[in-house]
Amino acid sequence: MQPIDSALDTSSAEFNDNRAAMLEAIERFRAAERKPVEAELQKAERYRERGWLLPRERLNRLLDPGAPFIELCALAGYRLYDDRDGSGAGGGAICGIGSVGGRRCLVRVDNYAVKGGTISPAGMDKALRMQQIARENCLPIVTLAQSGGANLTYATETFAPGGRGFANQARLSAAGIVQVTVVHGGATAGGAYQPGLSDYVVMVRDQAGMYLAGPPLLKAATGEIADGETLGGAEMHCQQSGSGDYLAENDEDGIRLAREIVASLPHPTSAPLPTEWRQPRYPIDELLGLVPADSRKPYDVREVLARIADDSALLDFKPEFDRQTFCGHIRIEGHPIGVIGNNGPITPAGANKAAQFIQLCEQSGTPLLFLHNTTGFMVGTDVEQQGIIKHGSKMIQAVANTSVPRISIVVGGSYGAGNYAMCGRGFDPRFIFAWPNSRTAVMGAAQAGKVLRIVSEQKMQRSGQVDKTALDKLETDTAAFMQAGSDALACSARLWDDGIIDPRDTRKLLGMLLEICREAELSQARKNTFGVARF
Numbered sequence: 001m002q003p004i005d006s007a008l009d010t011s012s013a014e015f016n017d018n019r020a021a022m023l024e025a026i027e028r029f030r031a032a033e034r035k036p037v038e039a040e041l042q043k044a045e046r047y048r049e050r051g052w053l054l055p056r057e058r059l060n061r062l063l064d065p066g067a068p069f070i071e072l073c074a075l076a077g078y079r080l081y082d083d084r085d086g087s088g089a090g091g092g093a094i095c096g097i098g099s100v101g102g103r104r105c106l107v108r109v110d111n112y113a114v115k116g117g118t119i120s121p122a123g124m125d126k127a128l129r130m131q132q133i134a135r136e137n138c139l140p141i142v143t144l145a146q147s148g149g150a151n152l153t154y155a156t157e158t159f160a161p162g163g164r165g166f167a168n169q170a171r172l173s174a175a176g177i178v179q180v181t182v183v184h185g186g187a188t189a190g191g192a193y194q195p196g197l198s199d200y201v202v203m204v205r206d207q208a209g210m211y212l213a214g215p216p217l218l219k220a221a222t223g224e225i226a227d228g229e230t231l232g233g234a235e236m237h238c239q240q241s242g243s244g245d246y247l248a249e250n251d252e253d254g255i256r257l258a259r260e261i262v263a264s265l266p267h268p269t270s271a272p273l274p275t276e277w278r279q280p281r282y283p284i285d286e287l288l289g290l291v292p293a294d295s296r297k298p299y300d301v302r303e304v305l306a307r308i309a310d311d312s313a314l315l316d317f318k319p320e321f322d323r324q325t326f327c328g329h330i331r332i333e334g335h336p337i338g339v340i341g342n343n344g345p346i347t348p349a350g351a352n353k354a355a356q357f358i359q360l361c362e363q364s365g366t367p368l369l370f371l372h373n374t375t376g377f378m379v380g381t382d383v384e385q386q387g388i389i390k391h392g393s394k395m396i397q398a399v400a401n402t403s404v405p406r407i408s409i410v411v412g413g414s415y416g417a418g419n420y421a422m423c424g425r426g427f428d429p430r431f432i433f434a435w436p437n438s439r440t441a442v443m444g445a446a447q448a449g450k451v452l453r454i455v456s457e458q459k460m461q462r463s464g465q466v467d468k469t470a471l472d473k474l475e476t477d478t479a480a481f482m483q484a485g486s487d488a489l490a491c492s493a494r495l496w497d498d499g500i501i502d503p504r505d506t507r508k509l510l511g512m513l514l515e516i517c518r519e520a521e522l523s524q525a526r527k528n529t530f531g532v533a534r535f
Contacts (some may be wrong), residue, residue, distance in 0.1 A: 018047060030084055033074050039087035040113040046184040047113060052207070053251040055111045058144045060092055061255045062107060067099035069107075073129060073395055077122030078378070081154060087114050091123025092147060093520075095130050095462065100142055101263030102283055106134040109144045114146035121157040129166040129369070131430055139169040140178040142258055145195060146185035152494030164188060169197040176363050176412045180261050182254040183208040183234070183244070189217075191424050199499070203234035203244040204254045210244075238320040242472035245318050247498045264315050264495075266336045271517070273336040278311035280507070287503035291373075291437060295413050301341030301371055305355070306410060308332060308507040314339075317360075318353050323361060327357040329366070332510035335515065335518065338366045342374035342393060346418055348386040351377070358398040367405040367517055369510065370423045373412030377421070395421050405517035408504065410488075410497060416475075425496045431513050434488050434497040441486035448476060 009015060029311035037056070044054055052108060053061065063069055077083055094109040109128060110117040119127070120433040134141050150158045181198040185207055192210045193335050195201045205211070211218075211232035218224050218231065230236060237244035246261075287307050292299060306312045309330035317327040324344030332336060338361040340354050376394050379385075399406075399421060408429040414422060419440060423429045434440075454474040458465040488500050500511060 001056050029075070030074045032078055032089055035078075035086040036089050036111060036114050040111065043113050048196075051250060055094060055113055055117075055144075056376070057448050058184070058255060059107065059109045061252060062100055062142065062144065063259065064099040064107070069096050071096040072133070073126045076126040077120045081120045081151070082121055083120070086122065090114075091126040091322070092117045092119045093123065093126065095126065097133075097139065100140075101259045101261075103262050103265065103267065103507065104139060105262060106130055106137075106139040106141045107143075110139065110148040110184075112148075116287075117146060117194035118148040118151040119158060121161075122163045124158045124165070126520065127165055129144060129266075131165065131172060131388065134167075135172055135175065135176055138177065138268075140262060141172070141182065142262060143179070143181040143198070144258075144442075145183050145187060145191075146216055147191060149188065149191040166190075166193050166197060169194070169308050173363065174195070176365070178262075178265060178360075179365055180258050182248070182258050183210060184211070184251060184254060185309040186214070186475075188212075188214045197385050199363060200245050200246070200258075202246040202248050202257045202261075202301040203238075204248045205234045205235055206248060207251075207365045208234040208237075208244075223281075227309035229470070235320075238318070240321075242318065242321050242349065245321075247320050260315050264336060264365055264366075277331065277334045280307050281312040281338075282307045282308060284308075284504045284507060288507065290503075291412055292440040293437070295439065298343065299373075301339075301343055301373065304341070304371060305330055305339060308510065310334065317357050320437070322347055322349035322353050325354050327353055329419075332507060332514060335514035336366055336509065337369050337514060339369045339371060340422065341371040342418070342422070345375050345378040346392065346421060347378045348383055348388050348391040351388075351391040355391075355398040357396045358395075358402050362398075362402045362404055365404060365521075367407065367514060368402065370408040370429070372408060372414035372419070372422045372424075372440075374415065374418035374422060375413060376416035389529070391419065392421060399423050399427055405430045405514075405520075406516075407495075407510065407513055408432040409501075410440060411503075412438060414440045416439065430517060432434075432497045433499055433509065434492060435503050436488050436500050438488045438491075439486040440491045440496055 040054055040056065044389070074096050075089050078089040079086050090111060092115065093111055096106060096107055098107050099105070122523070133139070134326050150162060163298065165390060167245040169179060178200070179198040180200040180202070181195040182197050182204070184204050185208045187195055189206070189212060190211055190233060195210060209228050209232045213221060215226055215228055215231060218226060234244060234247055238247040246257045248257055284307055287304065290299060290303050290307075302314065305314055310332060313330065315329040317329070324342070325346055326341040326343055328339055330339055340357065346354075358368065377388055396417075406422045406429045408431070410432070414424060420426060424440070425432060437520070453471050456474055457466060457471055491497060493498050
C-alpha cells in the first residue's frame with residue numbers, strides 16, 4: 001500500500017469559505033438541538049420543588065458514568081405540526097444507545113418538561129424506529145416513562161401506529177428483547193399499556209399512576225369516585241394488582257432499580273464472565289444452624305441466599321407481592337442466576353409471581369435455582385375460589401417448559417404438588433441435590449396418618465362399627481411409615497436427587513454446576529445424519 005499524497009490547499013480562500021459555511025451549518029443544527037434543553041431548564045425550579053429529576057438528569061443517572069451515548073433522532077418533529085418555536089424537537093422523548101449497568105441498551109426518556117412529553121406523529125415514528133433498532137441489534141430497552149400520551153390534536157395520525165408500537169412490544173418480548181420501564185408519573189389509557197407490556201416495571205411511590213381510566217374519566221363513565229392512589233397508584237399496583245414489580249421511593253431510587261435489573265441480566269453467551277467476585281458477607285458455616293430442626297417452624301430463604309450469593313447481594317423480584325414465594329436475582333461466582341424459594345405454602349398470587357419470573361428468566365437466558373422448602377399449594381375454600389388449581393397449573397407449565405438450565409436444592413420439606421412446582425425429579429432439572437435434613441413426600445407424615453384415619457372412620461361409621469383402637473394404630477403406623485420413607489437417605493436411595501450434600505458445600509457446588517451449564521451453552525456440537533461407524 002502507498003500513502004496518499006494530498007493536494008488539498010488548506011490555506012486557500014476556497015478552503016476557508018467552505019470551513020466557515022460548514023461551521024455555520026453545524027451551529028444551526030446544534031442550536032436546534034438546544035431548543036428543547038432550554039425549554040426544559042426554564043421549568044427546572046417548578047419540577048425540582050416537587051422532588052422530580054429533570055429528564056436529562058434522569059438520563060445521566062441511568063447511564064454508566066463516562067460511557068459514550070449515541071443520541072438518536074434528536075430533531076424528530078422539529079418545527080413540524082404544532083412545534084412553532086422548535087422546542088418540540090425530539091418528538092417528546094430523548095432516545096439513544098448507551099451503557100446501563102455494563103450492558104449496551106436502547107434508552108428512552110420521556111421529556112415531560114416540554115409539552116408534557118406528548119407524542120406527535122413524528123414522535124410516534126421515532127418510537128417505532130427505536131423499536132426497530134432494538135430488535136435488529138438485540139438491545140434491551142430501558143424506558144423512563146412520564147408522558148401525557150399522544151397529542152390528541154393529531155390522534156387520527158397516531159392511533160394506528162400506536163397500535164403497532166404495542167404489537168412490537170409484545171413481539172420484542174417474545175424475541176427475547178428485554179424491556180424495563182420505570183413509571184415516574186401518570187400512565188393513563190393507552191399509556192398504561194406501555195409499562196403493562198414491558199417485562200420489568202418499576203413504579204415510584206406517590207408519583208406513579210397507571211389506569212385504563214383515570215379518576216375524572218372513571219367518574220364521567222361510571223359515576224364511581226376514586227382517588228388516584230386507590231385506583232392505580234404505585235403501592236396498589238405493587239402490592240395488590242401485581243402490575244408493578246418493584247416499588248421505588250423516588251426518581252433516583254427508581255433509576256437505581258432499573259440499573260440493577262439490567263445488571264442482573266446475563267450478557268450474551270459468548271461474553272466473558274467476571275474473573276473476580278466477592279465472597280458472601282456471612283460465614284458459610286452459618287448454614288448449619290439456619291434451617292429449624294422442626295420443619296413446621298418457618299425461616300426466610302433470603303438467609304440462605306445471604307450465605308451463598310456473591311457479596312450476599314440480591315435483587316428481590318416483586319417483594320411487595322406475595323411474600324410466601326420468593327423470586328429474585330443473584331450471582332454465584334460471577335454467574336447470574338434466578339432464584340425461586342419458599343417462605344410458606346404456594347398461594348395463587350405466589351404461583352402467578354413465580355410463573356412470571358420463570359418467563360423472564362427464559363427470555364433473558366438466565367439459569368434458575370429452586371430452593372425447596374414448601375408444604376405444597378395452599379388449600380381451603382378461599383384459595384379454591386381464587387383459582388389455585390389454574391394458577392398453580394400456570395406455574396407448573398412454566399417450570400416444565402422453560403429451556404434454561406434448572407438446578408434444584410431440597411433445603412427443607414418438599415411436599416405434594418409443591419415438589420412438582422419447585423422442579424422436583426419428575427420435572428427433569430439439570431441437577432438436583434438435597435440437604436441431609438430434607439424430606440420429600442406426597443404429604444407430611446402426620447397429615448397422611450390423619451387422612452387415612454378420617455377415610456377409614458367414615459367407612460366404619462357407615463357400617464355402624466367404629467373401632468377407635470384400630471384407628472389409632474392405623475394413624476400411628478401410617479405416620480411412621482411415611483416419616484421413614486421421606487427422609488433424605490430414603491429419597492436419595494430412590495434417585496429422587498443426584499446426591500446429598502453438606503450445606504456448607506452449596507455455594508461451591510452451584511458455582512461448578514453453573515460453569516458446566518455455561519460450557520454446555522457455548523459448546524456447538526456438530527450434528528450429522530449418521531452416527532460415526534467403523535467400516
